[in-house]
Amino acid sequence: MTLHLHDTASRTTAPFTPVREGAVSLYVCGPTTQGAPHLGHLRTFLSFDVLVRWLERSGYTVTHIRNVTDIDDKILVKSAEAGAEWWAWSLRFEREFQDVLDRLGNRRPTYEPRATAHVPEMIALMQRLIGRGHAYADGNGSVYFDVASHPTYGSLTRQSLEDMQDAGEQMEPGKRDRRDFALWKAAKDTEPATASWDTPFGRGRPGWHLECSAMSHKYLGETFDIHAGGLDLRFPHHENEQAQSHAAGYGFARTWMHSGVLTVDGLKMGKSLDNFVTAADALGSHPTPAVRLALVSGHYRATVEYNATAMREAEVVWERFASTARRAAERLGENPMSLPDAEAAGLDEVELPEVFTSAMDDDLAVPEALAVIHRELSALNTALNTPGTDDAAIAAGLGRLRAMLDVLGLDPLSSTWSTAAGGSDVEHQALDALVRSQLTARAAARAAKDWARADEIRDALAAAGIRVEDGPDGARWALVSND
Numbered sequence: 001m002t003l004h005l006h007d008t009a010s011r012t013t014a015p016f017t018p019v020r021e022g023a024v025s026l027y028v029c030g031p032t033t034q035g036a037p038h039l040g041h042l043r044t045f046l047s048f049d050v051l052v053r054w055l056e057r058s059g060y061t062v063t064h065i066r067n068v069t070d071i072d073d074k075i076l077v078k079s080a081e082a083g084a085e086w087w088a089w090s091l092r093f094e095r096e097f098q099d100v101l102d103r104l105g106n107r108r109p110t111y112e113p114r115a116t117a118h119v120p121e122m123i124a125l126m127q128r129l130i131g132r133g134h135a136y137a138d139g140n141g142s143v144y145f146d147v148a149s150h151p152t153y154g155s156l157t158r159q160s161l162e163d164m165q166d167a168g169e170q171m172e173p174g175k176r177d178r179r180d181f182a183l184w185k186a187a188k189d190t191e192p193a194t195a196s197w198d199t200p201f202g203r204g205r206p207g208w209h210l211e212c213s214a215m216s217h218k219y220l221g222e223t224f225d226i227h228a229g230g231l232d233l234r235f236p237h238h239e240n241e242q243a244q245s246h247a248a249g250y251g252f253a254r255t256w257m258h259s260g261v262l263t264v265d266g267l268k269m270g271k272s273l274d275n276f277v278t279a280a281d282a283l284g285s286h287p288t289p290a291v292r293l294a295l296v297s298g299h300y301r302a303t304v305e306y307n308a309t310a311m312r313e314a315e316v317v318w319e320r321f322a323s324t325a326r327r328a329a330e331r332l333g334e335n336p337m338s339l340p341d342a343e344a345a346g347l348d349e350v351e352l353p354e355v356f357t358s359a360m361d362d363d364l365a366v367p368e369a370l371a372v373i374h375r376e377l378s379a380l381n382t383a384l385n386t387p388g389t390d391d392a393a394i395a396a397g398l399g400r401l402r403a404m405l406d407v408l409g410l411d412p413l414s415s416t417w418s419t420a421a422g423g424s425d426v427e428h429q430a431l432d433a434l435v436r437s438q439l440t441a442r443a444a445a446r447a448a449k450d451w452a453r454a455d456e457i458r459d460a461l462a463a464a465g466i467r468v469e470d471g472p473d474g475a476r477w478a479l480v481s482n483d
Helices: 039-057 073-082 086-103 119-131 208-220 231-247 279-285 288-296 308-331 354-361 366-385 391-407 425-447 451-463
Strands: 004-007 012-015 023-028 061-066 135-137 143-145 181-186 204-206 223-230 252-259 262-264 304-306 466-471 474-479
Touching (some): 023 208, 039 061, 039 086, 039 252, 039 279, 039 391, 061 208, 119 135, 119 143, 119 181, 181 208, 181 231, 208 231, 208 252, 288 304, 288 308, 308 366, 308 391, 354 366, 425 451, 425 466
Parallel strands (some): 023 061, 223 252
Antiparallel strands (some): 135 143, 143 181, 181 204, 466 474
């Protein structure tokens, strides 16, 4: 089976054929840096990190663009309320986004352009749209897109112009039609002078939709393969992006991909519902790899539920992955804390199970792919528990397990996660030495048939959040959630 992807615009799943053979051009709508990253952001960016990983694992060279909207109304309002310069406020949260995504093992995009660095490209696009009769300047510094001038406006979300008409909405001064949207916003006296730029139409700043069309054109060309983002961006953002790019005469995105909604305790996340979860909240309450696992384990187009039960399950599953991988590595005489990452370890050369590949090629069917991973995990545990199993069989099983998990960004023996259960290398080694001394004392008690003492040691470790597992090659330990 070749890679099939679902296109939001056509609502069909079809074979993926890139514009250029062997290469994929991908644009993902990035963060608006008005505040701290939350779980909804993480769900979107993790979903498309898995897409990038699978495309690269499939042999494609990927050019991945993820923009930063570093100026907009909310950034200006919130920075002013905080008494901060808007650009400093924006940079603060841009860095926070990057730090969080690094912690979660997201691969960095090829380029991460900021809106404010691409004003010349935006001016050129506006001039092109005005020249083609699809946009107009109001004479006071603002420029608007004329939606009625473009016959396919609304096609992405399958709406007609009549559907969008709202007779009760007050029309913004300068607009010819209340449905027209701003490409460029005139400077306001109430906003900082640094938050505007000179243009042939007057001084102002970018509209939200214009920036993505300008930047995708600059870095990916007139026609590119995939445009991705959260489901909530379909309208008006993506609809408007597509309209202005098509009106400019560009092919724009050939495939649209949208990640599904994230709910918290059964409800869509929102501050008014008191269920708003920031990235810091989630990562402060749960192991980082478990958060990643919870957010990528569902299909990218499906709703993902975040709650205490889901996180406990993710923590348990992650610990199973990590424990088995470490145990196999130690069986092979390797130090799990110092093994090479996927590329250096040759995991990209490991032949993946056909059923796993088929699942990922079917529009990134991660739940089905995880079922294959769990079967491989079970087989590897059986091999480890069977006396006399050949080391070559252990190595092959471990290689398949790591390679499949690496596609999801969850290889337990990668440098990202090898210390996730116990902090830094030094901390893990110190804890390991302490726990092993207790396991040695427990083994001596068992040998002397002092079962009460052996149970006492095991219970003390359990109370500290350390699970002891007895096996044919001796006792092992693992950290567990205290929830």
